Amino acid sequence: MSPFKSSTGLPENLAAALCYLFPMVGGILFLSLEKRSRYVMFHALQSLFAYGILGMAHVLAGAVPIIGLLASALLALLGVLMWLILIFNALQGKWFKLPWIGPFAEQQIQRL
Structure with a gap:
């Protein structure tokens, strides 16, 4: 524990793990x-950005017939x-960054 x-x-x-445990919320x-x-x-x-992008990708995949189901x-x-990787790393206290999303989230935090 931290x-x-x-x-x-x-x-x-x-607290960081709970950000991922309940995506978006x-x-x-x-x-x-x-x-x-x-x-x-x-x-x-990072949770908001990652699951927001994933949700939009699901919506776009649903608009494509046949291949969209596989996607x-x-x-x-x-x-x-x-979800599992992010929760596990957050519980260990790691600043695990997803490609592209993690650095973007870090930039936004530095602006606050």
């Missing part, structure tokens, strides 16, 4: 509640794998 607490009163690593919740932990804010933003199944598998 010795540092977020402004929500939870340990930082637990967790990110929005912790982004609005967190006031001081850059670690939690980073994971909240949607692959996206679902990717989403579950990403």
